[in-house]
Amino acid sequence: MSSLECRKTFLEVVPSSNWMPAAKRTQSLPVGDLLQEDEADTTADRILRRVSCSFQWQPDWPEGISRGSYGHPSLCRAPCVYAFYGTCMKGPRCNFCHLEHRSPKRKLTRQERQALYQMPESLVLLTFQSHLDKHVTKLQLQQPLRLVLAVVAQRVKLLRPQRPAGFEFRMAIDQIWNLRSFSLGRLVECILQCPQVDASFKQVVKSLFDSVRKGMNKLAVSQNVQPDPYPAGDPDRTDPHVWITAGRSIPEF
Template sequence: MENLRYSKTFIDVEEVNESSAVRRAYSAPPVMAPCLQTPKQFVLHQYEQRRTNLQVSNLQLGSQLLAAEDSVISWQVDLSRGSYGHPNICSRPCILFLFNKCHKHDSCGFCHMPHESKPPCLDKQQRDYLKVLPKVTFLKMLVPFVAKRVEGSELDAAVVLQLLKSEISVRSLSSSAPTVYTPRRIGLVLARMSLAGLVSTACTILPQDRFPKLMKKELERLRKVIRAFNLDTLG
């Protein structure tokens, strides 16, 4: 060791012979384990794993489709009274049936078939706007939406459109209606409505009129025709 000089200190220094001191072991980095797979084997392993996951997902998707198909078949076997004509002229969805609490079965007046989303409806402000309009103007506003539903339906629902046009003709003789303008927000809601929804809207805007009653009777007639056809087919 080099010579050290201590002055005015209470530190005790013990000199150790360097030759007798035990050297501290130097730490070594961990040894990396050799890769068991070559890059090609690793890529093949990843490919096989993804392929297995894809097969499992396809099996799960297939089982879900089969379950959905079975549920649709069960709905068709046990249709409620309000389900006939689904989705164009059926009634509103049955809330109790969604929670498996509807005990009326085929006598239920609401639809037991699955609906994609909540049925569209006008809000209070939109309904109040339509009630202020002349009746002929409101009926003319419904014509293009009813015509689209009738043309896109597999049912013979042309009578509903004929009733609407006849009512417009009769009312136009006694009063002149202004040019029909459908507000954008109201038009978006009416465009999403089914034929039954449009008739229900007419009943809401014209509650004390005979025309909505005629439209509702025609829908009930169509539902009875479909019901009778299904019973004959199953029988």
């Protein structure tokens, strides 16, 4: 290596003290060292290949369906995109459904969402109550969902002074036409997403609905069997009013 130095107003190239010919600077390492490194790399490759042939990925969760699959196909959550492609790493902790859905997730159009969010709370709950009653009757789920229906009816009764006229209710049903094709699970999700609905009421509905979903399985729902999610001897088995006498009253909103 050389450097430029200023000597008497002139620049002069001065060789450095550790300068050596280019041939020596680029001289390769001894052949023996390279062979030893290649041999070490080959050994590591053989070990990796041997281990990879017998290695099996072990998931960190137990066997079972995901949380979002409870109550499939009527009460479950939206389908999990990752599970569809076999790449969901949450397993039972996933809040989306991992079971087969023969129809895509139903959605409201932008106009329907705007109309829904502009409605008063009483009209929103009346609309959802109408659809919930039809689904529950069709699927014969009156017994498991009796508490959900009771708290919705209680909230509607509380808002009775704000109850809309009959023509307004029929207009609301027509404005949100796609709700007719929603499953029970999707209807409850829509209730929870409405900003004008009371927050404490939504929390109670979510808790009750989740407890019902956990007590149901795919076979029972698909065959329209009425699985009882409440254990024997539980006061919830008889009537929603027993909730109150048992000290587990339905909250006031």
